[in-house]
Structures are given as C-alpha cells and as structure tokens.
Amino acid sequence: MKIAVYGREFSNTTLPFVQEVFDCLRKFDVELYVYEKFSQFISGRIYFPRKLWLFKDHHDIKGQVDVMLSLGGDGTMLDTVTLIRDSGIPVIGINFGRLGFLASINKGDIQSAIASLVNREYTIDSRDLLKVDSDRNVFGDENFALNDLTVHRRDNSAMMIIHAYLNGEFLNSYWADGLIVATPTGSTAYSLSCGGPIIFPRSENFLITPISPHNLNVRPVVISDSYTLSFELEGRSSKYLLSLDSRTEVIDCSLKFSVCKAAFQINLVRLNNESYLSTLRNKMLWGIDTRNY
Structure with a gap:
C-alpha cells in the first residue's frame, strides 16, 4: 500500500505518538511518501530505516498514492485539501490537536487504526x-x-x-x-x-x-x-x-x-468502527451529564 503523510511542526510531547505512527507503517511494509517540509522537520527526531519518497505538492502524489494520512488537528486536515484537490485520494487524520471533528482518530488508537487502514477496512465519506x-x-x-x-x-x-x-x-x-x-x-x-x-x-x-x-x-x-x-x-x-x-x-x-x-469532492476515510453520528456524539459530549464529573 502507498500512503502519503502530511504534518506540521509539533512539540516534543507529540514526538512519541508520531514515532508510533512511523513504527506502525514500517511494520505493515507501507511504501511511504512524506511531505518535504514535514520530512525536514522530523529529520533526526523520527527513526524510520526504510527509504522515503518526498512530495511537494499535488502533482507529485496524484495517481501515485492510495491514502493521505494527516498528523495533527483539524487545521492540518484542512491543509491536505490543497494537496489532494481533485485527485480523489482518500484522507484520514490522527488527532494530535484539540477537538478533532475531521481528524477523528485518537492518539490511543494509532495501531488499530493503521491496521484497519492497511487492510482496507474502511468506507469513503465524500464531502462537498x-x-x-x-x-x-x-x-x-x-x-x-x-x-x-x-x-x-x-x-x-x-x-x-x-x-x-x-x-x-x-x-x-x-x-x-x-x-x-x-x-x-x-x-x-x-x-x-x-x-x-x-x-x-x-x-x-x-x-x-x-x-x-x-x-x-x-x-x-x-x-x-x-x-x-x-x-x-x-x-x-x-x-x-x-x-x-x-x-x-x-x-x-x-x-x-x-x-x-x-x-469536485474530498474523500474522508471512515474506519468501520466509526461513523459521523458517533463522532458527533463524542465530540459534542451528547448524552453525558458533566455534573457527574
């Protein structure tokens, strides 16, 4: 499977989670494309022993990759829209930010999420x-x-x-x-x-x-x-x-x-254990009485 990775600069507290992402991608023998500026930032911080392909813009990945993986919050996910454009490349986000409506994968679910992604256990949610x-x-x-x-x-x-x-x-x-x-x-x-x-x-x-x-x-x-x-x-x-x-x-x-x-539309990846309704309930804290916490 060919996966493109996009991210912004992050703090040292996020470093272990980013390393976990790359470790999982290596475990599943993924052919990896990394955004050039992000690659420069993680150089010397993240260990990945295999060869990486670099990309600068949508021209370098259109027709080349199967999925775009966004590392960050919803703002980082929005950045990927200008890279994907009308290519139809599905995108999924791991949330290192705050609320995470678009980047819906929690930091604690990295391994299971990437396993589902590589095994193509997901559906496509097209957005206008x-x-x-x-x-x-x-x-x-x-x-x-x-x-x-x-x-x-x-x-x-x-x-x-x-x-x-x-x-x-x-x-x-x-x-x-x-x-x-x-x-x-x-x-x-x-x-x-x-x-x-x-x-x-x-x-x-x-x-x-x-x-x-x-x-x-x-x-x-x-x-x-x-x-x-x-x-x-x-x-x-x-x-x-x-x-x-x-x-x-x-x-x-x-x-x-x-x-x-x-x-054109943007294709968001929805893993088979999640839906828009579940994300909405979890992020909006619907059904939870905060007076009990």
Whole structure:
C-alpha cells in the first residue's frame, strides 16, 4: 500500500505518538511518501530505516498514492485539501490537536487504526466543497474550501456591511463583524460557535452565518448549494480579511466575489468502527451529564 503523510511542526510531547505512527507503517511494509517540509522537520527526531519518497505538492502524489494520512488537528486536515484537490485520494487524520471533528482518530488508537487502514477496512465519506470566484482571482487556483469562507474586519472596531445576493437577487445587507459561508462539513466549525446549526454531510446545503450581527433578528440561513452567492462590501475600513479554511488574504472593499459549489469532492476515510453520528456524539459530549464529573 502507498500512503502519503502530511504534518506540521509539533512539540516534543507529540514526538512519541508520531514515532508510533512511523513504527506502525514500517511494520505493515507501507511504501511511504512524506511531505518535504514535514520530512525536514522530523529529520533526526523520527527513526524510520526504510527509504522515503518526498512530495511537494499535488502533482507529485496524484495517481501515485492510495491514502493521505494527516498528523495533527483539524487545521492540518484542512491543509491536505490543497494537496489532494481533485485527485480523489482518500484522507484520514490522527488527532494530535484539540477537538478533532475531521481528524477523528485518537492518539490511543494509532495501531488499530493503521491496521484497519492497511487492510482496507474502511468506507469513503465524500464531502462537498465550496468555490470562490473574484474579479481579482484572490486565491489563485486554491480557491476552494472544505469548511468555510469567512469575511471579517481587519484593523478597526467599526462594523462592516456585507450586501448578499442569491442567484443575483438581493438577499440581505448584513451589518456585522463579518459573515461565514459554510459547507455541511464546516457547520461544526466557526459557524457553530457563532450560533449556526449543525448540518449533516451530503445535505447539499450552504449555511450563511453572520458574525455578531447588529440586528438580532438576523439569523443563520440554510440554502441549497445549487445557488450562487455573491457579495459586495461596505464600511469605514478600506481593508478586510477573506479566508478559505486556514488561508487568509487581505482584500479591499471594492472586491466583488461569489461562492458556489466546487466541481469536485474530498474523500474522508471512515474506519468501520466509526461513523459521523458517533463522532458527533463524542465530540459534542451528547448524552453525558458533566455534573457527574
């Protein structure tokens, strides 16, 4: 089996778990591809006696590997989206971070998870993405996101006004600190903390969630992902922040941009002992009375 490994820099407390991952991959005689910058970071820290293949971007692994393994939290998993793109390579994450909705494998389950992965005891959970188009091509060819798009204030305390249009028809002017457009996958991320609902995968929806809206009767809205959303900005500041997952660019208020469904999906690996519902219950602590702890 050919597995690609992606990761960020980590603290020394995480080192034993990363070593355990590489030990397990060696045990199962996996042909290993490691992200070049991550390989440089772990050099001298991680022991792996066999030859490693290095990759820099999606061109090096497209059609070459069976699975992408992400070592870190949900942010690290989101990074892999720009490496996988439309290749269809399934991705699975081992959670070295905090909550871990996307990177769902716990540190204590590394050996059993990799065994299941190598033995192909898993299913594929396909997730939709959103795509951003702008008149200045702000994000280049990385204009897609698995979780969400966010536009928000940059350098002052004044509210911004975001004029939103749905298939060209005026929807609303949001007086707020910002606005989130989330996919069902992203409904458990930033949008959730701003009062947005949880939307199940494959619901074929977008979620529009204002950030601290001035008018309290302005609530999150769920729409079909077959629609195209377009936006115009207004405010006292001349600069704002536009984010796609973990990538952020500074924009000015003259920028017009639109959001629609991307033409490809990302394939998440679900081991046979887990499901979206089990992950949701565990991460949200549903059914647990914290007063007893």
